[in-house]
Amino acid sequence: MMSHRFVPAGLAFTLALLLAPTPRLSWAAGEGDFLAGKSKSCPACALPRAPLKRKDLTDADLSGADLSGAVLHRARLTRAKFTGANLTDANLNKTDLKNASLAQAKLNGAMFYEADLSAADLTGADLTDGKLGHARLVRATLDHARISAAILTEAHLDEASLRGVDLSATNLVNATLRGANLEGADLNNAGLVEAVLRDASLKGANLSEADLFGADLTGANLAGADLSDARLTRAILTGANLEGAKLSGTLMPDGSVHE
Amino acid sequence: MMRLRALILVCTGACLASGAAAQPQERPARAEVWDLKLGTPVAALPDAFADYACGTNGGPPSIPLNGFADFRRCRPDAAGLREVYFRYDDELEYWAKANNFATEIERYSGTKVYDFPVVLSARFDEAGVLQGLRIISDPRDTSRDRDEAYLLRNFLTARFGRDGWDCVDLPGAEGETPVGRTFIKQRCHKGVEGPALADIETHFFRKKGQSQYDPQSGKMTEGQFESLVRFGLTLTK
Numbered sequence: 001m002m003s004h005r006f007v008p009a010g011l012a013f014t015l016a017l018l019l020a021p022t023p024r025l026s027w028a029a030g031e032g033d034f035l036a037g038k039s040k041s042c043p044a045c046a047l048p049r050a051p052l053k054r055k056d057l058t059d060a061d062l063s064g065a066d067l068s069g070a071v072l073h074r075a076r077l078t079r080a081k082f083t084g085a086n087l088t089d090a091n092l093n094k095t096d097l098k099n100a101s102l103a104q105a106k107l108n109g110a111m112f113y114e115a116d117l118s119a120a121d122l123t124g125a126d127l128t129d130g131k132l133g134h135a136r137l138v139r140a141t142l143d144h145a146r147i148s149a150a151i152l153t154e155a156h157l158d159e160a161s162l163r164g165v166d167l168s169a170t171n172l173v174n175a176t177l178r179g180a181n182l183e184g185a186d187l188n189n190a191g192l193v194e195a196v197l198r199d200a201s202l203k204g205a206n207l208s209e210a211d212l213f214g215a216d217l218t219g220a221n222l223a224g225a226d227l228s229d230a231r232l233t234r235a236i237l238t239g240a241n242l243e244g245a246k247l248s249g250t251l252m253p254d255g256s257v258h259e
Numbered sequence: 260m261m262r263l264r265a266l267i268l269v270c271t272g273a274c275l276a277s278g279a280a281a282q283p284q285e286r287p288a289r290a291e292v293w294d295l296k297l298g299t300p301v302a303a304l305p306d307a308f309a310d311y312a313c314g315t316n317g318g319p320p321s322i323p324l325n326g327f328a329d330f331r332r333c334r335p336d337a338a339g340l341r342e343v344y345f346r347y348d349d350e351l352e353y354w355a356k357a358n359n360f361a362t363e364i365e366r367y368s369g370t371k372v373y374d375f376p377v378v379l380s381a382r383f384d385e386a387g388v389l390q391g392l393r394i395i396s397d398p399r400d401t402s403r404d405r406d407e408a409y410l411l412r413n414f415l416t417a418r419f420g421r422d423g424w425d426c427v428d429l430p431g432a433e434g435e436t437p438v439g440r441t442f443i444k445q446r447c448h449k450g451v452e453g454p455a456l457a458d459i460e461t462h463f464f465r466k467k468g469q470s471q472y473d474p475q476s477g478k479m480t481e482g483q484f485e486s487l488v489r490f491g492l493t494l495t496k
Contacts, residue, residue, distance in 0.1 A: 053350065054309075073350045093353035113357035131357040151359070 043081075063101075148186075168206075208246075289351045292372060292379050292392060297453050297494045301327050301387040307348060314342030314380035317395035317489065330383040340382040340390055346370045347379075369402055373414035375488075376400030382493070391493040398487070408486040409443060409463040415490050416447070419457050424449045434467025438484045454495045462487040 027035060027047075034042035035050060041061035049069040057072075060080045068088040072095055079099045086106045093113040103123040112132045122142045130150040141161045148168045158178040168188040176196040185205045192212045199219040207222075210230045219239040229249040237253060247258040290307035304327050312320030313333035322332055324343060333341040347370045355363035369376055372394055382391035394415070396408040416424060426447040435444070443463040451457045462485045465471075469483035 071350070073353060091350070091354065091357075093350075093357055111354065111357035113353050133357060133359070151357075 068106075289348060289367065291347065292394060295381055295389060295392060297389055297391070297455055297492065299389045301330060301383060301389065304381075304389060308345040309348045310344075310346040312344045314344035314382075314393070316342065316380075317378050317393070319399075320344040327381060327383070328387075330381075330387065335385075336382075338382075340384060342380045342382050342393070344378070344380045369400060370397075371402075373411060374403070375408060375411040375414075376402055377411075389494075391491060394488075394490040396486070396488045405482065406438070406463075406484060406486050409461050409488055411488040411490075412459055412461045415457075415459055415488070419449060419451050424459075431464065432467070436465045436470075438463055438465055438471075438486075450495070451492070453492075456491075456493050456495050458491045458493075460487075460489045 028045075030039075030042055031045045031047055031050075033039045034045060034047070035052075037055075040057060040059065042065055043061050044064040045062070046066045047062075047070060048066050049071075050067060051071055052067075052075055053071050053073045054075060055072070056076045057080050058076050058078045060077070062085055063081045063083040064085055065082070066086045067082075067090055068086050070087065070090045072090060072092050074094045075092075075096075077092075077095050077097045077100055080097070080101075082100065082102045082105050084104045085102075087102075087110050088106050089109045090107075091111050092115050093111050095112070095115045097112075097115055097117045097120050100117070100120045102117075102125050103121050105122070105125045107122075107125050107127045107130055109129045110127070110131070112130065112135045114134045114136075115132070116136045117140050118136055118138045120137070120140045122137075122140060122145050125142070125145045127145055127147040127150055130147060132155050133151050133153045135152070135155045137155060137157045137160050139159045140157070142157075142165050143161055143163045144165060145162075146166045147170055148166050150167075150170045152167075152170055152172045152175050154174045155172070156176050157180050158176055160177070160180045162177075162180055162182045162185055164184045165182070166186045167190050168186050169190065170187075171191045172195050173191050173193045174195065175192070177200050178196055178198045180197070180200045182205050183201050183203045185202070187202075187205055187207045187210050189209045190207070190211070192210055192215050194214045194216075195212070196216045197220050198216055200217075201221045202225050203221050204224045205222075206226045207230050208226045208228045210227075212230055212232050212235045214234045215232075216236045217240045218236050220237075221241045222245050223241050224244045225242075226246045227250045228246050231251045232253050233251055233255060235253050250258040252258055290305045294305060294307075306326050310320065311324040311326050311329070313322040313324065315321050316336070321344070324330075324332060327343055327345075330341045330343050333343060335341050347367075349367075352364065352367040352369075355367055370379060371377060372379075376397040378393075378395045378397045380393045381389055382393065384390045394411075396411055398405055398408070424447045426445055429444040429446060431442065431444060436442070441463055443461050446458070446460045448456055448458040465484050469480075469485075471480060471483070472478065473480050
């Protein structure tokens, strides 16, 4: 019985692998010039898995390019344009992306460990499963971005704009979000242990089932936020606005469960 | 049926092996000092390291270089060889950090040989042929207890075979004293495959003026000792 089930499954898997696109061995002229350093820009170019480690691509235009799986480790990308680009599973660890444009970019599974994305535009970007531990996103714009199931441990998001962002099931342990705008954000089941959310706006945000153990919410605006079944044990709520907040089943800072 | 099943298994295995190399975010390979083969022309060496600079015989890096190919910018030493300092590429270290792979973070952090922080350099002759390698324990890297640095000797001698080393215990200079009951000041060499000469100098002692206890306060001191390994591998003519 086992073998009958195994054969078709194995065959399908084998065929799927055989039919999968093979790694690129040569590049088109435009892409070739770009990779050879003759040109700094290559909008809408096909550059999957491109080796761009430590390159200086300051002000480069790579809008709409396919850079899936590309290696950009330690690349200098200040003010570079990646609008609508595909950077799925790309390696952008230790990159300098200050003021870069990544709006509407596909960044699923991409790595940004210790990357500097200060003041970068990530509006509507898809960062699902992204790895942004220790990344610097100070004053970045991430409105309506999808950042669910991502890692943002110890990331710096102070004064970032995160309106309507999807941060569900994301790990934000020890992240700093001082003065960040998270109005209408989805933080369902997010890990915010020891996160700093001082003076952040969480108006109407969904924080249901979020873990805010030891989080600093001093002066935060939580008006109309959904905190049902959230854990606020040892959280600091001094001066926080909880007007109209939903607190059913919430584990409060003193250890009591809100009715 | 059995033959078809075997074929599928073989094909699946082969496809997995080849397909795995094409997967995104696969573990990148990292070149190490042992990938540099003596006698190789500079153009044929892997350009897979980082922070190239003129070497200073174990000291801090000097003039920054773009790669080994720039070796002529470094001044020749007494043996007529030009020393190029380099460090391991940290792509793998940050890949591990991004993915929170604790074992790999430990393994790939820093420039280390047998997990000991080291200063590495390659030495070239006028024709650009790799003539030598230097591995010197790095006292500036605090990722491992400095007093253990001298133990690197054991791993290096094992690499080239424990037997056949010609060793000389050097006399202590004025004021040099043991650390506890241990005093090591030894120079060893051995002819190895290449043909090349491997030489190791090991130090573990307190220098003049260093002591276990502060003579003023009587409190235990920290870091007042020399623990060092200098390893060289040089092509013999």
